[in-house]
Amino acid sequence: MLLKIKVSGSLVEACSLSELTDPCSKHIRVKQLRGYRNAKPVHLLKTDLVFVSGEELPNCWMEVNARGRRDSLARAS
Template sequence: MFLQIKNSRDLVKILDIQELIDPNNDIVHGQDQEGQEEQETESFQKENLEFPSGESLPRCWLDANYRKVSMAH
């Protein structure tokens, strides 16, 4: 799966989807897709990533307590 770094056009290939959807992880490991050669694996803050369409990541991927907050209102 590819995500985009916010405020840029840089794509990141996500290496572990489970890591991405786990709201207890603040970071995800991936490879920046610059140039033609495969890049080294790096850590990316999930809050700095979005879908290539510009859409934000689902809140349930970012916040382990998202249900508690929304039920309180």
């Protein structure tokens, strides 16, 4: 899956979709897309990445209790 680094706007490819969607993992291995050479994977924080469209990654991919927090916030208001 292609993603974009927030700060630089560079495109990267996620090495593992399961690693990307795992809320227990704060980092993900990605390959930078530069030229035609196969880049070595590097580790980046998920919080530094967005979809190519600029949209943030879903909370359920980032936080273990994302659903529980949302439900408790809804009940509190």
